[in-house]
Amino acid sequence: MSINITKLNSGYGKVHILRDIEFHVNEGETVAIIGPNGAGKSTLLKTISGLVKPISGSIDFRGKEIAGMAPNEIMRQGLVYVPEGGRPFANMSVQDNLLMGAYGNRSVLKTGIMEELHEVFPILKARKDQLSKTLSGGERQMLALARGLVSRPKIIMLDEPSLGLAPKLVEEIYEKIRLLRKEYGLTVLLVEQNTGYALELADRGYVLENGSIVLEGDSDFLSNSEHVKKAYLGL
Numbered sequence: 001m002s003i004n005i006t007k008l009n010s011g012y013g014k015v016h017i018l019r020d021i022e023f024h025v026n027e028g029e030t031v032a033i034i035g036p037n038g039a040g041k042s043t044l045l046k047t048i049s050g051l052v053k054p055i056s057g058s059i060d061f062r063g064k065e066i067a068g069m070a071p072n073e074i075m076r077q078g079l080v081y082v083p084e085g086g087r088p089f090a091n092m093s094v095q096d097n098l099l100m101g102a103y104g105n106r107s108v109l110k111t112g113i114m115e116e117l118h119e120v121f122p123i124l125k126a127r128k129d130q131l132s133k134t135l136s137g138g139e140r141q142m143l144a145l146a147r148g149l150v151s152r153p154k155i156i157m158l159d160e161p162s163l164g165l166a167p168k169l170v171e172e173i174y175e176k177i178r179l180l181r182k183e184y185g186l187t188v189l190l191v192e193q194n195t196g197y198a199l200e201l202a203d204r205g206y207v208l209e210n211g212s213i214v215l216e217g218d219s220d221f222l223s224n225s226e227h228v229k230k231a232y233l234g235l
């Protein structure tokens with residue numbers, strides 16, 4: 001098992017957001033967390049990645065407790081978080097942004113990872129000397145995804161990869177994620193408001209509402225759930 005979360009409670013200061021969260025992600029799976037705005041989806045990923053300190057509970061990553069660890073230590077364990085909107089360094093070149101993905105583990109650059117990523121994302125090779133702020137929204141999202149992969153993580157957590165993108169670009173981003181799953185056996189934890197895309201990509205999913213998980217199951221089960229169809233698929 002890649003991640004196993006038990007009785008996780010988290011929030012900001014005195015504001016309690018997540019309540020007794022329990023879920024797991026198996027090696028090689030893609031698992032989606034879906035739900036409305038303000039449900040706590042981003043808080044969940046930030047807590048797992050160490051950006052938000054949990055109030056209580058366990059986050060077991062490949063047999064090691066990481067709850068409360070510093071973000072850089074969690075990243076070194078092999079768990080990478082790609083935030084909402086990607087957030088590349090605007091005044092750095094595409095290539096330098098990618099190199100930042102190896103921060104804390106420069107030896108990974110000797111493994112051929114940059115060449116591999118240029119094959120998967122040829123647009124980033126073509127744009128390598130451009131400042132990232134000159135990229136389109138879809139290109140910035142690809143850069144953020146590629147930067148997250150530079151360190152060869154065991155699991156990558158994606159926060160709203162479709163945010164603000166036109167449908168054609170969303171499909172392109174999701175096609176890249178499918179390719180990475182196929183080629184590298186990538187394990188993915190995906191937070192997404194675009195429920196249709198998320199369930200099409202994921203093996204399993206969880207529905208998060210008001211800080212609690214209210215429904216879980218494989219993608220077919222969730223896609224056919226009356227609650228999901230009515231609340232999130234507009235059916």
